[in-house]
Structures are given as C-alpha cells and as structure tokens.
Amino acid sequence: MDKELVFITVIGKDRKGIVATISGFLYKNDINIVDISQRVMTDGYFVMTTMVDVKDAGIPMEEMAKQLDAIGDELGMKIQVQHENLFKMMHRV
Amino acid sequence: MSVTLEEIYETAGMILYQNLDIRTTTLGVNLKDCVDSDFEKFKENVYTRISSLAGRLVVEAKKLERKYGVPIVNKRISITPVSLIMETHCAAEKFLGMAQTLDRAARDAGIDFIGGFGALVQKGMTRSDRMLIDVLPEVLSKTERVCSFLNVGSTVAGLNLDAVNLLGAMLKRTAEISENAVGCAKFVVFANAPEDNPFMAGAFHGVGEGDVALNIGISGPGVVKSVVEKNRDCDLTKLSEIIKRTVFKITRAGELIGRELAAALDIPFGIVDISLASTTAAGDSVANVMEAFGIEKIGAHGSTLAVALLMNAVKKGGAMASGNVGGLSGTFIPVSEDSGMIAAVEAGALGLDKLEALTAVCSVGLDMFAIPGDVPEETINAIIADELVIGIINNKTTGVRVIPVPGKKAGDRVVFGGLLGTAPVMAVNPFSAKEFMRRGGRLPAPITSMRN
Numbered sequence: 001m002d003k004e005l006v007f008i009t010v011i012g013k014d015r016k017g018i019v020a021t022i023s024g025f026l027y028k029n030d031i032n033i034v035d036i037s038q039r040v041m042t043d044g045y046f047v048m049t050t051m052v053d054v055k056d057a058g059i060p061m062e063e064m065a066k067q068l069d070a071i072g073d074e075l076g077m078k079i080q081v082q083h084e085n086l087f088k089m090m091h092r093v
Numbered sequence: 094m095s096v097t098l099e100e101i102y103e104t105a106g107m108i109l110y111q112n113l114d115i116r117t118t119t120l121g122v123n124l125k126d127c128v129d130s131d132f133e134k135f136k137e138n139v140y141t142r143i144s145s146l147a148g149r150l151v152v153e154a155k156k157l158e159r160k161y162g163v164p165i166v167n168k169r170i171s172i173t174p175v176s177l178i179m180e181t182h183c184a185a186e187k188f189l190g191m192a193q194t195l196d197r198a199a200r201d202a203g204i205d206f207i208g209g210f211g212a213l214v215q216k217g218m219t220r221s222d223r224m225l226i227d228v229l230p231e232v233l234s235k236t237e238r239v240c241s242f243l244n245v246g247s248t249v250a251g252l253n254l255d256a257v258n259l260l261g262a263m264l265k266r267t268a269e270i271s272e273n274a275v276g277c278a279k280f281v282v283f284a285n286a287p288e289d290n291p292f293m294a295g296a297f298h299g300v301g302e303g304d305v306a307l308n309i310g311i312s313g314p315g316v317v318k319s320v321v322e323k324n325r326d327c328d329l330t331k332l333s334e335i336i337k338r339t340v341f342k343i344t345r346a347g348e349l350i351g352r353e354l355a356a357a358l359d360i361p362f363g364i365v366d367i368s369l370a371s372t373t374a375a376g377d378s379v380a381n382v383m384e385a386f387g388i389e390k391i392g393a394h395g396s397t398l399a400v401a402l403l404m405n406a407v408k409k410g411g412a413m414a415s416g417n418v419g420g421l422s423g424t425f426i427p428v429s430e431d432s433g434m435i436a437a438v439e440a441g442a443l444g445l446d447k448l449e450a451l452t453a454v455c456s457v458g459l460d461m462f463a464i465p466g467d468v469p470e471e472t473i474n475a476i477i478a479d480e481l482v483i484g485i486i487n488n489k490t491t492g493v494r495v496i497p498v499p500g501k502k503a504g505d506r507v508v509f510g511g512l513l514g515t516a517p518v519m520a521v522n523p524f525s526a527k528e529f530m531r532r533g534g535r536l537p538a539p540i541t542s543m544r545n
Contacts, residue, residue: 005095007096007101009101009102009105011102011105011109037098038098039098041099041102045102047098047101047102047105049098049101049102051095061159061160062156062159062160065159065162066159078105078109080105080108080109080162081159081162082104082160082161082162082163083160083161084095084096085161085349086104086161086162086163086346086349087095087096087100087101087104088095088096089345089346089348089349090100090104090342090343090345090346091096091100091104091342093413
C-alpha cells in the first residue's frame with residue numbers, strides 16, 4: 001500500500017537509551033517503524049537510522065522534526081529528519 | 094532498507110558538517126503587464142505582484158526545509174529589467190520611486206535581495222537605459238535590498254564601450270554616498286548575462302522568460318573539499334571523477350527541492366544553477382578546495398589549471414543530475430565572500446592580474462573585490478572592459494563587481510559584514526589606458542559570432 005517513508009538519523013557519541021528514546025517517541029505519536037539500522041562508522045561516529053512510515057502519523061512531519069530536534073538536544077546528539085525521496089534522488093541514477 | 098546506512102550518513106554529514114545547502118531559491122517575475130500610465134497605480138501593481146508571490150515563496154520554502162532537512166538559505170525575487178518597464182515614465186525621480194517600491198515590497202515579504210534594476214545595453218542605450226544608469230548611485234545608496242545589473246556586451250553584439258565609460262564615475266559616486274561604499278556590492282556589470290541566473294547581485298527575469306519561473310542555486314564547496322581531502326594522492330582524471338560524483342549528488346538535491354517548490358507554488362520550474370558558491374563561513378570556501386588539490390594558496394602558478402579542473406568536473410556532474418541546468422553554472426571566486434580568497438590576497442599570493450586570468454576559466458568574473466578610492470574612473474572602466482572582453486571572445490559570461498573604497502589604499506581592509514564579507518583592498522596597475530578608453534564606440538563582435 002502507499003507508504004510515506006521518512007528517515008530519522010541520529011548521529012553522535014554512543015550512549016545508553018538512544019533506541020528506547022526514539023522508539024518511545026514514535027510509539028507515542030502513532031508512527032510505525034519500518035526498518036532500523038545502527039553502526040559505529042569508520043570515523044568513530046555512532047549512527048542510527050530509523051525508517052518510519054508517516055502516512056498515518058499522529059502529528060505532521062514538521063512538528064515531528066521540531067520535537068525530535070529537542071530530543072536530540074537532550075541526548076547531546078544530532079537528529080536529522082528527511083523524506084526518503086532525498087536519498088533516492090541523491091544516491092540512485 | 095531502500096538506501097544504505099553509509100548513504101544516509103554521507104548525506105547527513107554534507108548538511109551537518111560541510112555546509113551543504115540550497116543557496117538560493119529565486120522567483121523570476123514578469124512586471125511588463127504591471128505598467129500603467131498612472132505612475133502611482135503602476136507602483137501599486139508592482140508592489141502587489143511582488144509581495145504576494147514572495148510571501149508564498151517564503152512559506153513554501155520553509156515547509157520543504159523541514160521535509161528534507163536541507164537548509165534553503167535565501168529566498169529572492171528577480172524581475173524584468175527595470176529600464177524596459179520605465180520607458181514611458183522616464184524621469185529620474187520616478188526611477189528612484191520605483192526602486193523604493195521594490196525595496197519596500199522585498200522587505201515586507203521577508204526577501205533579502207530583489208534583482209533586476211538594470212538594463213540590456215550591449216549594442217546601444219535607450220533614453221530609459223541612460224536614465225537608469227544616471228540614477229544608479231542614488232538607487233544603490235538609498236535602498237537596502239535592490240540589486241542592479243547592466244549587460245554591456247555579448248558575443249553577438251560586441252562590447253558597448255560608451256556604456257562601460259559611464260561606469261567608473263557611477264561607481265565612484267555610489268561609493269562616496271553609500272555607507273562603507275556598500276552600494277557598489279549590489280551592482281554587477283556583465284557580458285553575455287544569462288536571463289535565468291538565480292544568484293545576486295546579477296539576477297534578472299529575462300525578456301525571453303514567461304510570467305514566472307522558479308530558479309535554484311545550489312552550493313557545496315565544503316562538500317567538494319571534504320571528498321578532495323579524502324583523495325590526496327589520486328591523479329587529475331580520478332580527481333575529476335570524484336568531484337563529478339559529488340556534484341551529481343548535491344545537484345540532485347537542488348533539482349528535487351526546486352521541482353517540489355515550483356509544484357507547491359503552481360508555477361513552472363526554471364533551472365538549477367550548479368555553481369559552487371562560497372560564503373565567509375569556515376569550510377565554505379572555493380579557494381580552500383584548490384588548496385585541498387595541493388595549491389599552497391590560490392593565486393600560485395597552477396591555480397588556473399586547478400580552477401579549470403574544478404569547473405569542468407562541476408559542469409559534467411551537474412549536467413547529468415538535472416534536466417534544466419542554467420544560469421551561470423560553474424564556480425564563483427568572489428574575494429570578499431570567501432575566506433580562502435581573502436587570505437590569499439592578504440598573503441600576497443593573489444593579485445588582480447592573476448584573478449583576471451582565473452576568470453577566463455571560471456563561471457563569472459572579477460567579483461566582490463575592493464580597490465583604492467583614488468583609482469581614476471578611466472582605469473575602473475578599463476578593468477571592466479578587460480574582464481568583459483574575455484567573456485565576449487570566449488563565448489561565456491563574465492562580470493565585474495568592483496568596490497572603489499574612498500579613503501582606502503592597497504593593503505587596507507573594508508568590512509561589509511554579513512553575506513558580503515570583508516574585502517582586502519587590492520593594488521591596481523598605476524599606468525593609464527585613458528587615451529584608448531576615450532575613443533569610445535563599440536568593439537565589433539568576434540568572428541566566432543558569425544554562425545548563421
């Protein structure tokens with residue numbers, strides 16, 4: 001069915017509770033996690049990305065991005081919210 | 094997942110650490126149908142047209158910033174060249190009145206610059222064109238957001254030296270009556286000016302355009318520098334390939350956001366300008382890309398090769414990424430807006446002569462550089478003519494944005510602040526071309542223009 005996929009990317013120093021915080025926020029706002037992946041990159045940064053479907057989300061994407069910014073500040077990490085189309089355009093010919 | 098973690102991380106890194114952004118979204122607006130015999134009504138038509146379109150541009154651009162997490166730094170308007178719409182209102186006070194209306198419309202809509210207060214005079218000047226040039230010092234010093242351009246030459250028309258010969262005096266007057274000479278930073282003189290350039294100060298909505306068009310300028314010197322730094326030892330072919338791939342990616346981001354923004358505004362999408370545009374922010378310098386190539390300071394011998402390599406790779410990567418590449422599309426090397434360029438001038442690595450050579454292979458020209466205020470007007474005219482003839486003969490755009498700063502001498506500094514940066518005052522050749530420039534007239538078009 002039609003999905004509207006958005007990537008939530010968390011970048012910073014690894015710490016406890018990142019996945020719990022993000023998934024708790026998503027659950028609270030009725031946003032379904034489609035896929036999740038995390039790794040420590042070669043330059044030492046911890047990166048976690050969560051692909052979510054915002055088709056039936058309880059809040060608009062702009063509001064979600066704003067609230068995740070605040071969560072990022074609390075965690076001391078950078079959180080980016082980006083629609084899937086951006087990655088498809090940039091990384092696929 | 095449909096994309097890999099590495100790809101997501103690469104994109105995030107470009108935005109978070111390498112200053113990737115959409116440098117400008119510029120809405121081109123036709124004003125020809127706003128003309129009215131009643132000048133008050135004419136100004137009201139112009140104000141309403143601009144403020145309604147600009148207001149929507151700002152709102153929709155903000156929504157897309159959130160959707161894609163890519164900053165859209167500037168939202169701007171370009172308009173029909175003003176000399177064309179003022180032909181039936183050809184009086185100095187009316188030109189100034191129109192400039193103030195444009196300034197007010199831009200300010201009220203939250204637009205930082207509005208471009209197009211200019212004229213196309215590559216072959217000759219109408220009475221309105223001449224009036225516009227005469228009133229420019231007042232316009233540039235008394236308005237905050239109005240940008241001006243003149244196109245004084247082209248590969249098919251040659252160079253209008255009579256128009257060039259008006260500019261030295263005009264610029265010196267503008268510098269004298271505007272604070273810190275900053276009025277001159279809002280004026281560009283071109284040869285072969287593109288009609289869909291989204292970048293200020295030279296943007297205008299050309300006469301071949303429709304009622305509205307949305308043009309996008311991307312950025313990304315920081316992104317290119319980062320990949321070059323990771324490839325210190327590769328040869329020029331490989332280096333070119335690496336840059337092409339990176340520019341492809343950043344141009345695709347511009348293409349996506351531009352098309353969505355145009356669709357949201359329900360107007361035609363114009364072009365993506367793939368120029369690398371520097372800012373004074375740390376890591377956002379085109380000169381630093383050259384340094385990552387292995388040039389000690391831009392201006393050193395080898396710099397022209399380096400700029401040519403960069404330009405070529407940027408164009409090839411961008412051309413593959415967008416169906417509508419346009420505008421200037423290359424690489425800007427403004428002095429005051431690029432921390433690496435400023436450092437090179439202050440270290441003695443880069444002078445005006447080498448800068449002129451670099452412009453033969455870059456996209457625009459001698460941009461945002463300051464010279465001493467006592468440089469004779471004929472010498473300023475000659476600097477402009479030299480630069481523009483490089484474009485005319487080589488069938489490319491060239492432009493000049495020069496700031497003669499009163500009371501300053503070579504080696505001094507002038508701080509404009511904000512986007513316009515800080516300019517080291519550059520030395521100018523003290524010998525004169527006065528007698529040559531005095532001849533006036535028009536340089537005939539080059540033989541390469543005879544293609545029919």
